[in-house]
Amino acid sequence: MDLQLLLALVLGIGTIIVLVLRTRIDAFVALLLAALVTGFVAGSPALETITSMTTGFGNTLASIGIVIGLGVAIGKILEVSGAADTLAKTFVRLLGRGREHWAMAGTGAVVSIPVFCDSGYVIMNPLARSIARRLRGRYVTLALALGCGMTLTHHLVPPTPGPLGVAGILGADLGGLILAGLVFTLLLLPVVIAYAAWIGPKLEGELNEHIREEVYGTVTVGGSGHPGGTATATMDRSDATDGPDQDSPVHQLGEPPVGEKPHSISFGLAALPLVVPLLLIVLNTVAAAIDRNSQSALGPDDEYTPSSWAEVLAFVGHPVVALIIGIVLAVYVLLPRWTPRKQVHNWMAEAAASAGLIILITGAGGALGQVLRDSGVGDALAEAIADLSLPGVLVPFFVASLVRVAQGSGTVAMITAASVSAPLVAGLGLSPLAAALACCAGSMVFSYFNDSYFWVVTRFTGLEGTAALRGWSGITTAVWLGSLPLVLIAGAVL
Structure with missing residues (x-):
């Protein structure tokens, strides 16, 4: 590979990492600056680089910008109406006692399709606490299962913004990505459950004391049925009721007018x-x-109608x-x-505000991808990779993983990987769908201190220091490893 073009790629990705980690510049501006750096180092004329950026930005948002905005708006209504809470309670009832962690993981996976992980976890965490209070234990298991269930669909299933952006950049069929992402999610949920069930009892005794009191009150936690330590705090009789209603999220619907029935939502409507x-x-x-x-009888030159x-x-x-x-x-x-x-x-205005930055980041990722195409960096890299024994589908997978570890955001990681990989897909012999799955799965790896969702989960769960790393960083890395053979299979059959 031409060293100048390789340097352009390395410096472009390095620009994103350094700016996001070391400066006040956010991912949107970092991606645009990375596109400028890539074009400049690759030797493209300055004005042509600008044209490539605007073309890539516009083409990407033309296909995906509206969809991201609408998806976030649906999530907002699910949140404020209490529909997300209804979905959670129904999963718990259906799966039954002893399978509450399955219910939490499944609930998280469903809720996180339209709702951002951070807000979705805040909405659903009170339910996990209420269940743990009734069980008198297993809070860490439930909280980790809920959080990582959300991680799966947040990274794998549109209309979550990250996968939507990847589909737009790579030109992957959106329906195909939904189906494949759901298959990946179903196959990876047992990994979530197994890790949460294994590590949860080990970390139960390391809960922050303030969180322990909020969750359990004065009860014995652990014992033969629920290993993981013993704790005492205060607990009212009202806290030991069968239903989690008192801990359900406070919605913003207000009081009904006189004569109106209180608002309730069935599972089907939710x-x-x-x-x-x-x-x-x-x-x-x-x-x-x-x-x-x-x-199929159409000839190669016949137009499909x-x-x-x-x-x-x-x-x-x-x-x-x-x-x-x-x-x-x-x-x-x-x-x-x-x-x-x-x-x-x-x-709706709040939803639009929260969607705005994601839309801009997605468009900026498209801009970087277009610069990589037009400057020749993509074609050169494809030729170099073709000479290696590394399976082509692992290229976007590991690019996404490296960017995720470097800067923390799974959305930025998968969009960056899609931008880098878009010019390589044909040369690597990959379908756009397989490449999209690789980008999305690779971005799940090792959530830690530079990931905002890490702090949401660990603070609400009450884990600190090495316990937080063993619990949350460990479970996200476990699903990343579990996705690796699935990605290889997708690259071979799709």
């Missing part, structure tokens, strides 16, 4: 704004594949249309009719 868009997107993917297969039924499904199953349907369902099904219009508008 899941509707999430399930309907996902089903429509997946149905579009399946229908298109069936329709193309039915027209969708059948009328496939065209209808392509419209309603387009991510933009599907998520518009989802947000309409969320507003009119989940929110009670007495909710003021102004309050709903305020929630």
